[in-house]
Amino acid sequence: MAEPTERIPQHKHCIYCGKAFIDGNGRYCSDKCKDTKKEELTKSKNKLLLIWLAAVGVMVIAIVIGRL
Template structure:
């Protein structure tokens, strides 16, 4: 059965089949994926800052009891 399906992969954004040497089906999908990655990186950094701030506040509150 696999001999009937041409070698391909799927676009990570829209899921359309694409040639195995391409990463996205269009520049639009590439831009959408890059935006998602930037947003995810921003949220990850924000979470790190929030955890560090919470730890510092706990440390300061224990220090000044």
């Protein structure tokens, strides 16, 4: 007969590092992961904003040059 398997307690995985944790309703295993993810998102948003501003700047320059 098969040996009984040990059940794994209910847990979640950190959305930053993937580590399993049991604590509460959070999405991160620690404040360090939460802060690091927040910093990465801020950097990513800033890069995206810079790309959009550059694209708009290029389009404005193209329109101005096109009217000359």
